[in-house]
Amino acid sequence: MLRLSKKADYALIAMNHLARKQGGAPASTSARDIAERYDIPIELMAKVLQRLVRTGLLVSTQGTRGGYMLSRPPGSISVADVIQAIDGPFTVTACSTEKHDCDQYSKCNVRGPLWQIRERIVTTLGTVSIAEMAAESEAAPVAVELAVVRRSGMSGSAGPRPRQG
DSSP: OOOOOHHHHHHHHHHHHHHHHHTSSOOOBOHHHHHHHTTOOHHHHHHHHHHHHHTTSEEEEOSTTOEEEESSOGGGOBHHHHHHHHHOSOOSSGGGSTTOOOTTTTTOSSHHHHHHHHHHHHHHHHTOBHHHHHHHHHHHHHHHHHHHHHHHTOSSSSSOOOOOO
């Protein structure tokens, strides 16, 4: 199963939060603010944010108004950039790394296809920007809210709301 690490998940949450916040006037956000907003342990969020600073995806400022900001426009930062900043290069199998830590490496008949799958995953994640994620996450709560209202029949009138095309 292909699955993001918890740290990569938290990094994407933080980057999404910062991208949405950056839509207005640029202002930095503290690790505590992000951690509390999404119920993430502050120590873990601070470590994730520091790694994103070290890899150049965020900038940090010290002081009372200090915190974190995206280092460049959210449209130029991909999901792949964030995941690789936290977890390192993508791997699908043991032979996906430079070490080739697999006893079957010399005899393997699926290495090539698996490497192609890995490349497709990296390419796909590289096409989704943090700006796209932020735009989709802003629209999602409205759609969910509308679906709940329609299902429950609560539209402010006595009966269910008529369906609209």
